[in-house]
Amino acid sequence: MHGEVISIEGLSFAYQGSEVLRDITCAVKTGDYVGIVGPNGSGKSTLIRCILGLNRPVNGSISLFGVPQNSFQEWKRIGYLPQGLQLFNPNFPATVAEVVKLGLLSGKKAPKRFDHVDSAAVDRIMELMGIIAIKNKLIGELSGGLRQRALLARALVNDPDLLILDEPTTALDPETRESFYQVIKDLNRTKNTTVLLVTHDTATVGLYASRLLYLDKRIIYYGSFEDFCTSLEMTEIFGGHAQHLICRRH
């Protein structure tokens, strides 16, 4: 099934009078793995934030699973790993298990209560992510890689249909980064989970993503990775040599 998971029409966003996104129109289908790339300040994270309702667009519309964003309720279907959490309070007194369990709140109606089934789901995802042994450790005591795994487990605990990752591997060493992306790729392949990955790492995004969205306030390129390799617009931006290097790594 290839329904539209995200549909964006004529989206524009401005912050304090300066334009951040201009007339964005695109759609993401079930099972797509979209890498969102572009220079600093190109609006990558802003686009994600608009999709999630964290920023209010000036113009345009967004639909999630066929429902207008502002009336979307099925948050259980979306797993989100934001960029900013790398700056969160390292002394926050929450265990890994408590943080992962928070992810289950999106599937609950008020009063949002947990039960023993939830504890089993939390244990299952921690087992899958290889963090069950550290379930009682404080989140702030973990290394960057383990913390990201814990936060990814939080995003995945509801078995979401759409996973949105905003620069998830910044400050991780190459080995941890590799294993992190492998987990995401496996989910995309085995469960057909739709993935939206914001990254500044244009050189390696093709290793994982099947589609590429190159953003610089507006969409410069959106299409398959194969087409990207022959795109003249991309040749103009990257230069033929760099484009060739990126594509050779695919």
Add this chain to the structure above:
Amino acid sequence: MQFTDILQYAFLQRAIIAGTLIAMLCSVLGVFLVLRRLSLIGDGLAHVTFGSVAMALLFSVSSVYTTIAAIPFVLLSAIGILKIAEKARIYGDAAIGIVSSLGIATGILLASLAGGFNVDLFSYLFGNILSISRTELIVAVVLFVVVLMTVGFFFNELFAITFDEELAVTSGIRVERINWILVLLTALTVVLAMKVVGIMLISALLILPAVAALQLARGFKAAIFLSVAFGVVSVLGGIFFSFIVNLPTGATIIIINFILFAITFALRKIRG
């Protein structure tokens, strides 16, 4: 004097019950406020109670009604803090500063109109838990049940917005509504706490048990339970110690609270 003899005094029994309940509320809410960097909201709202107490004294309102009359003022001020921060696009601490200074200024003007600072006003400024009446105790019990049940009902939402507001939004939590609930519950608790430690020291009762708990806690629920334990121990210890050696109760409670914080801080350093 035997320990059991002390417990036979009705005013001490009331102080122990009211003090324990209010310490529990302050300790629970304190963890959320400290982690959300809203620690000083208690201070700001306490200063508003000063204004409302001065007004009540100006109109010669009785003690219990002074407490009840403070509730709408403090709730409105709590709403004012949130609205000023939102509409004037300023940080929460500046909004707290505006409302806090307005409360103090109003209090000073009204106290001056009432003929200056008198004994009643000082008992609110510095606390007088031993003078809690039976009616005030009933008000404390009712508000305790209301605040604690509300915290229990929204506990997971409060935890979620404390951990990360944006993640909470993407979990379908109405963050603004939960923020309002937290601030309004704090406002009610501040009104209750003014008789325990006094307007000047309320924020310490919100902050110190929480920060002491955060030194040792190995989880969020653990932080809440430890905070409650520290809050209750300091209030009960403060009541007994101040009664025995004839010291001001509110200040003694806060000093014991600080000592507990210093001990937990040292333990954390030793533990590494």
